[in-house]
Amino acid sequence: MKRGLALYAVAAYAFLHVPLLILAVFSFNSSRFTVWEGFSLTWYRALLRDGDLIEASVNSLIIALGATAIATILGTLAAYGLWKRSSPWVAGSLYLSLVTPEIVTGVSLLALFQWIFRFVHLRLGMHTVILAHVGFSLAYVVVVVLARLRSFDPTLEEAALDLGANEFGAFRRVTLPYLAPSVAAAAMLAFTVSIDDYVITSLVAGVDSQTLPMVIYAMARRGVNPVLNAVSTMIVTGLGILIMVSERLRRS
Amino acid sequence: MKLRNAFLAPTAALMLLTLVAPMAIIAVYSFLTRGAYGGVEQPWTIENFTRLWDPLYLTILWRSVWIAALSTALCLLLGFPLALFIARSGKRKNLYLSLVILPFWTSYLIRTYAWMSLLRDTGLINVTLQSLGLIKEPLPLLYNNGAVILGLVYAFLPFMVLPLYATLERLDNNLLEAAADLGARPWETLVRVTLPLCAPGIRAGAVLVFVPCLGTYLTSDLLGGSKTVLVGNLVQNQFTNSADWPFGAATSLALMAVATVLLFAVRRRGEELL
């Protein structure tokens, strides 16, 4: 079965990556159409000259990193809290945030912010986007971490308490290490959700907080644009290298 | 318990701000009347809810549920073996996990456009098949329900793989060995031991996939050629083109109610909400 699984994995990874590989190949196409015309770096040059695109990418990164950090920490703690003793209100509202369509979340947050801004002298901006992102990523983090907590043996913590640790100590040194893989998985999920979000962000972003998906959507609406291919390839390559490097570091 | 309360407090506060308050506003909107070009105004009314009870909207809801359920099932089918592979891959686990996530750090829109250009009449797939002589006319791969489901599965696969992986990763190997000792073959162990043990992960994954699929609108617009209305399109339309916020609010509440009912039905008795 190990063999079968490995073969399947290859096919699955191919399914996931081939569309992007094709995008990458055509990002070097001198023509903008699906017909190969020749190798060229024009689209990359256009990409680097596009100030809006670069600024939007930076914004996206800042927002995603910030929102992921906050959501992962708060979410992990919340999952632990819920596991210890459930709270119908917190669990219920987290659940609700999952079943709400993005457009509704976006519009309702916009309505809320506009109401608040009548009293507080603020505008829509990076802060509203990050707040919104934390709001919708929390539930993802909690779901992932809680799923793993369900298979954790509570007597291990009790043993730690018996041995003289306090509540927080027991959490930090017994439970948290056990949770580490799922916290990492949850953080990746939160990062993905944040950096990819278009609907909610476009509604609560202010004048100065254009994000990458917003710029991409605007470009893509006008048809196939090879600069998008270049964007995609650069992101994948950059992050891919990052992952390889961290793997190396981890193993050494 | 003090620790537990302290841990829950920040999340509770955040949920109050980003969910409860906005939802209260939406609930209020659903009982108001539409403004001429958007927004809401008095009088109060329940008309927005009574309007929903109409074959047109019920059909739309049913269609959305069906497509979401199918996409979720496919995600489970395709995602489980992959999660299993990653969980058992020893030292390379993080690498393989990252490789699953990596495509999803490019924008969803870019990936959808990748599929659009692949599936088009003059896209790579049709061009290749035609040049190999396997087909005469291009296959209509794009702008139908199949393309929409493909897009949904492609978009939400990691939301299934990650929770599955999280539960599979910590599966007690002793249990699997015990099953083998008792004479079970690998397949049997998989179906009768592994699968039931990762039920929490399956349920988590199903929730994370089914619900966004239910509320999607970009996919059916881009890959479905805007030819079909799913609930997500309906809601989005009310808040943009149709400028009928109260009806949009009522539809959203209905959508959330349906999702909640369905997910409740899948729960085991005594199990927690999440």
Added chain:
Amino acid sequence: MNRRTFLIGAVGAAACGSRPRLNVLNWSDYVAPDTISNFENEFGIQVRYGTFESVPEMLAKVMGGNSGWDVVFPSAEYIQPMRDMNLLAPLRHELLQNLEALDAPFRVPPWDPQLQWSIPYMHGTTGIVYQRTLPQPIQAWADLWNPTLAGKITMLDDPPEVFGACLKMLGYSLNSSDPEQLKKAQQEAIRQKKLVRAYLNAEVRDQLVAGDVTAAQAWAVTAGQAITAVPDKLSYVLPTEGFARYADNMAILQESRRMEAAHQFLNYLLRPQVAAAIVAATHTATANGAAQKLLPEATRRDTVLYPPQDTLARGEWFTPQSAASQKLRARLWTEVKSA
């Protein structure tokens, strides 16, 4: 990085770069690559330039009255509604010396005869783009109901446009609010749906160029871009039964605290050279008569962008719809899409 640190940093950064600012929200692809930077250099004003794809999208952002945007570009039929919502600031003509550059008909447009709230910017028509390889050239909306074109037709993903085509085909007005007429139009749309490949807006351009689509309901600007990409393969026709005309206008939001800078920007866009440069880059038709004189002969003769007057007479402007009519149209559209 926590939010507070970030906010403090952002405020600090904002305090540092304090050139006067202007925030402009426009349709995508509606200026030349150097239009904004030239303005910034000449006037010393830093411009934040955002784009949108549809007026409802823009309205959602500015409806609250404190969005932060200064200049927006609504379509003609939204000027009155935005006025009703108190979103627009009255224009001060003494700051707009270049107003005379406007083409005569656009100095007294039906939606704002005294140009109190808006200034026409770019305009166009909605017609049909088709492949020249067709045995019979397309001439009317009715030709898009031809079963031989099944799977190769696209219509705009825009209820007023689709219903507009159906209404015109039936001989009614684009802006009809008569339930009987609208229902008949809807029946036509449903009848056509099985022949429709997809409902696409500007994205149809690439499919026309690639040949995936044989005939498409399209805006003149999209048509122009497609035809330029593959000359001699495509044609644009304004249907005999009548068609829609659109005009996008510049306007200043009531909430803006930068009236002077905003007027300077509007005045700048009215300069013939600036408008001509924009047209050259974007293939749209400008409402600026003086700019038209600066355009190359070929562009001025381009019937896609500047149809002859007698053809234009068959066109009709969109007008705002009553709430009841909007509700009916929305419902009918949902039924079409769900069919």
